[in-house]
Amino acid sequence: MRYLLHRALHAVFLLLGVSLLTFLFSSLTPGNYFDEMRLNPQISPDTVAALRAQYQLDRPLPIRYLHWLSAVAHGELGFSFAYNTPVAPLLWVRARNTLLLTGTATLLAWLMALPLGVWSAARFGRAPDRVLSWATATLLVVPDLVLALCLLILAVRTGWFPTGGLVSVGFDELSPLHKFRDLISHMSLPVVALVLATLPMLVRHVRASVTEVLDAPFLRAARSHGIPDRKLLYQYALRAAANPLISLFGFSVGTLLSGSLLVEVIMSWPGLGPLLLEAILARDLYVVIGGVLLSMLFLVTGNLFADVLLYWADPRIRTTASAK
Amino acid sequence: MRQPRKLAKWLVVLVALHAIVAAAGFFAPYDPVEQDRQRPYLPPMRIHLMDAHGHLHLRPFFYPLKLREGSFDQYEENTATSVPLLFFRSGASYRLLGFVPARLHLFGATGARIYFLGSDAYGRDQLSRILYGGQVSLLAGLLGAGVTLLLGALVGMAAGYYGGWRDELLMRIAELFLALPWLYLLFALRAFLPLGVGPFDSFLLVVVVIGIVGWARPARLVRGVVLSVKERDFVRAARGFGASDFYLLRRHILPETASVLLTQAAILVPQFVLAEMTLSFLGLGVPEPLSSWGNLLATLQQYNVLVSCWWMYLPALAIVPFFLGYLRLASALQQRTVTYKIDEKNDWNPS
Numbered sequence: 133m134r135y136l137l138h139r140a141l142h143a144v145f146l147l148l149g150v151s152l153l154t155f156l157f158s159s160l161t162p163g164n165y166f167d168e169m170r171l172n173p174q175i176s177p178d179t180v181a182a183l184r185a186q187y188q189l190d191r192p193l194p195i196r197y198l199h200w201l202s203a204v205a206h207g208e209l210g211f212s213f214a215y216n217t218p219v220a221p222l223l224w225v226r227a228r229n230t231l232l233l234t235g236t237a238t239l240l241a242w243l244m245a246l247p248l249g250v251w252s253a254a255r256f257g258r259a260p261d262r263v264l265s266w267a268t269a270t271l272l273v274v275p276d277l278v279l280a281l282c283l284l285i286l287a288v289r290t291g292w293f294p295t296g297g298l299v300s301v302g303f304d305e306l307s308p309l310h311k312f313r314d315l316i317s318h319m320s321l322p323v324v325a326l327v328l329a330t331l332p333m334l335v336r337h338v339r340a341s342v343t344e345v346l347d348a349p350f351l352r353a354a355r356s357h358g359i360p361d362r363k364l365l366y367q368y369a370l371r372a373a374a375n376p377l378i379s380l381f382g383f384s385v386g387t388l389l390s391g392s393l394l395v396e397v398i399m400s401w402p403g404l405g406p407l408l409l410e411a412i413l414a415r416d417l418y419v420v421i422g423g424v425l426l427s428m429l430f431l432v433t434g435n436l437f438a439d440v441l442l443y444w445a446d447p448r449i450r451t452t453a454s455a456k
Numbered sequence: 457m458r459q460p461r462k463l464a465k466w467l468v469v470l471v472a473l474h475a476i477v478a479a480a481g482f483f484a485p486y487d488p489v490e491q492d493r494q495r496p497y498l499p500p501m502r503i504h505l506m507d508a509h510g511h512l513h514l515r516p517f518f519y520p521l522k523l524r525e526g527s528f529d530q531y532e533e534n535t536a537t538s539v540p541l542l543f544f545r546s547g548a549s550y551r552l553l554g555f556v557p558a559r560l561h562l563f564g565a566t567g568a569r570i571y572f573l574g575s576d577a578y579g580r581d582q583l584s585r586i587l588y589g590g591q592v593s594l595l596a597g598l599l600g601a602g603v604t605l606l607l608g609a610l611v612g613m614a615a616g617y618y619g620g621w622r623d624e625l626l627m628r629i630a631e632l633f634l635a636l637p638w639l640y641l642l643f644a645l646r647a648f649l650p651l652g653v654g655p656f657d658s659f660l661l662v663v664v665v666i667g668i669v670g671w672a673r674p675a676r677l678v679r680g681v682v683l684s685v686k687e688r689d690f691v692r693a694a695r696g697f698g699a700s701d702f703y704l705l706r707r708h709i710l711p712e713t714a715s716v717l718l719t720q721a722a723i724l725v726p727q728f729v730l731a732e733m734t735l736s737f738l739g740l741g742v743p744e745p746l747s748s749w750g751n752l753l754a755t756l757q758q759y760n761v762l763v764s765c766w767w768m769y770l771p772a773l774a775i776v777p778f779f780l781g782y783l784r785l786a787s788a789l790q791q792r793t794v795t796y797k798i799d800e801k802n803d804w805n806p807s
């Protein structure tokens with residue numbers, strides 16, 4: 133339990149550090165949202181100054197940071213200048229969509245990577261393994277941006293998938309089953325892009341760690357005892373190989389978040405990505421900070437989940453943690 | 457024995473690829489910003505040896521394109537006039553590698569413009585733009601990797617050599633940078649830098665932003681090497697002879713980190729080229745009229761281009777050989793480091 137508490141504390145510090153970092157960066161900004169108003173002769177300098185005062189942009193950085201921090205503690209993330217609303221609900225809707233995308237993609241990618249990696253490791257060096265290695269190497273060379281563009285081109289040319297948005301027009305009138313199907317068909321393209329972008333890395337890691345374990349004496353012993361191959365691979369080998377893979381899980385959440393940012397923009401999925409891009413172009417300070425922080429929150433949660441899994445899967449961590 | 461040869465092979469491939477891009481002026485038939493507003497979105501022209509009447513020509517030629525009857529965006533070959541392809545021909549002036557003024561081009565034509573890979577919205581030659589764009593993208597990647605490795609080496613050496621609270625502080629910050637998803641970090645950094653600046657300034661901005669994002673991983677690796685090297689006998693001996701910290705770091709510790717830095721460079725350059733492409737694709741990087749692989753792809757965000765102009769996809773293909781080369785180079789370098797270490801252990805068998 134102390135181990136988990138320790139990890140959670142670490143996560144909180146990480147979040148605080150990132151928020152401090154983004155605020156520091158933001159103080160280096162050579163412009164803000166109200167700069168364009170200053171150029172407008174119809175708006176008096178006093179109005180701009182008053183607006184700046186209202187949003188406390190004229191205060192020194194530490195005070196602004198503390199203000200913002202106390203607002204976050206109350207569940208508010210500041211104010212969006214461009215949308216003229218509080219940031220939190222704005223971000224929340226988008227974050228839900230991003231979460232839907234990355235969550236599905238993470239799940240699918242791992243569900244495919246585990247059997248593929250184990251299957252490949254069991255045939256190490258033989259033809260199927262070589263074909264799979266070749267395929268993952270090829271996919272690894274194609275960058276996310278190109279992959280997403282290729283899929284989009286495919287979708288546009290064939291018309292198999294809808295090419296943008298979350299749902300079709302008239303979504304509200306559909307029956308629940310049709311709603312679900314509509315959502316799936318809209319999700320499929322970005323999810324496929326994300327899965328293809330992460331799958332090769334995952335398969336390679338699973339294959340490497342299972343191959344390593346398969347050489348271990350205890351597995352040879354188990355095999356000579358006549359334990360069937362399937363049980364051997366999935367119950368014995370995978371369990372022993374799980375440790376680095378669980379750490380990889382935390383890491384994969386990070387890459388998927390980065391990837392989804394790009395994929396969302398390309399495929400016009402209404403997630404955090406397009407919002408963040410707009411906010412950057414409009415200098416909408418608190419939206420950017422909130423977006424970055426929210427993604428950090430997802431990442432930290434993913435890592436915490438990995439830590440919990442590790443604690444559950446690896447008895448060595450339990451014993452050293454309780455011995456401390 | 458196979459590893460060094462593999463390394464050399466991929467190194468040669470990469471050098472050749474870079475040479476082509478570096479000498480873009482020679483391989484590109486036209487200036488990348490030269491417009492021909494009469495010919496927007498021309499499809500790639502075909503090079504023929506056999507003309508419409510079935511006669512074989514020794515010199516390759518092409519037919520200029522004309523609008524198909526009754527259409528406003530469909531082109532067909534005008535077989536009435538054939539334009540011969542001229543090799544090693546003098547054309548638009550350029551500066552080779554940015555310094556040497558030259559006019560020689562690999563190929564070109566007189567009378568009509570040759571669009572080997574089609575043209576863009578302003579009738580600019582896509583092949584020329586891809587080649588020149590490669591210069592921008594690759595240079596951004598290389599310079600960005602340089603900045604990152606410099607930062608990483610400095611921080612890593614400082615942390616590993618001095619240890620104590622400095623080490624603790626620097627490594628905590630590095631952890632922070634490692635934890636952030638890189639694209640978000642890139643965005644966050646870019647968000648707080650000026651937007652509407654000239655092409656050169658924004659290129660520098662992109663390099664700086666990319667360079668700052670990635671320093672944490674090389675810093676940690678360098679720190680690890682420094683921690684082990686500083687306890688080695690030759691370093692202790694040098695210190696015993698009164699060598700200063702700076703001398704020790706420069707003369708004895710920095711060379712030991714070379715293989716780690718080299719491997720990291722091979723990993724980082726393609727990542728950073730991609731980072732530049734991503735930023736430019738999203739309109740946060742290098743702006744028009746300068747071309748980069750990222751902003752060339754950005755035209756695909758227009759629906760009609762995406763649907764009807766397949767030659768605008770080509771910049772995406774251009775990067776794939778570079779990625780392959782760097783990936784293979786990195787893995788060859790990694791393997792070399794590993795075998796090197798093994799050889800060091802069994803020093804009765806130096807090879």
